[in-house]
Amino acid sequence: DTGVSQNPRHKITKRGQNVTFRCDPISEHNRLYWYRQTLGQGPEFLTYFQNEAQLEKSRLLSDRFSAERPKGSFSTLEIQRTEQGDSAMYLCASSPSSTYGYTFGSGTRLTVV
Amino acid sequence: ELKVEQNPLFLSMQEGKNYTIYCNYSTTSDRLYWYRQDPGKSLESLFVLLSNGAVKQEGRLMASLDTKARLSTLHITAAVHDLSATYFCAASNTGTASKLTFGTGTRLQVTL
Numbered sequence: 045d046t047g048v049s050q051n052p053r054h055k056i057t058k059r060g061q062n063v064t065f066r067c068d069p070i071s072e073h074n075r076l077y078w079y080r081q082t083l084g085q086g087p088e089f090l091t092y093f094q095n096e097a098q099l100e101k102s103r104l105l106s107d108r109f110s111a112e113r114p115k116g117s118f119s120t121l122e123i124q125r126t127e128q129g130d131s132a133m134y135l136c137a138s139s140p141s142s143t144y145g146y147t148f149g150s151g152t153r154l155t156v157v
Numbered sequence: 158e159l160k161v162e163q164n165p166l167f168l169s170m171q172e173g174k175n176y177t178i179y180c181n182y183s184t185t186s187d188r189l190y191w192y193r194q195d196p197g198k199s200l201e202s203l204f205v206l207l208s209n210g211a212v213k214q215e216g217r218l219m220a221s222l223d224t225k226a227r228l229s230t231l232h233i234t235a236a237v238h239d240l241s242a243t244y245f246c247a248a249s250n251t252g253t254a255s256k257l258t259f260g261t262g263t264r265l266q267v268t269l
Binding site: 075079085086087088089092139144145146147148149150153 | 192198200202207247261
């Protein structure tokens with residue numbers, strides 16, 4: 045297993061377009077998290093899945109954002125009608141419920157022009 | 158709402174010297190994490206501190222936790238250039254699905 049995988053690594057999109065990111069967690073990890081990190085800041089929590097159930101969403105996650113984790117495996121994060129303020133690094137992390145460790149992916153850097 | 162503050166935000170260090178980064182959190186937290194991030198890269202886990210008085214060391218880095226003071230420190234001994242990076246602390250509560258609340262980070266620059 046090679047860790048948490050995120051695709052694409054970079055995405056440049058025009059304002060108003062929709063974008064989708066994918067996260068493949070470590071296979072035995074049942075918890076999956078999405079975070080957003082803007083330049084010079086720490087990551088901010090967006091949403092959390094335990095298996096396929098989305099159990100918590102941050103107030104940061106406006107109605108333009110949606111996340112899914114079908115069958116409790118990979119997850120997708122979609123942003124509709126992108127705005128310049130959505131430009132950030134989107135990080136995915138996974139963890140097993142039995143321990144306290146988190147493994148972060150390399151992130152998807154989104155630039156909205 | 159759990160809030161995490163780090164200081165300093167930027168630290169210019171001389172090689173060979175010792176320094177400490179401080180991490181304060183606002184409400185009871187049962188776990189404290191330290192991460193390292195290199196420019197344009199993701200987060201690398203350094204330490205997980207689970208109880209009051211916990212101390213962990215790896216190479217030139219040592220982290221400690223004082224839950225009564227709601228304070229964690231990351232101590233750097235005899236800094237070397239390879240330690241240049243941004244360091245984040247993060248706290249979590251079991252009642253909040255274990256999500257992490259991060260500090261704003263401390264950018265460390267080690268110079269000769």
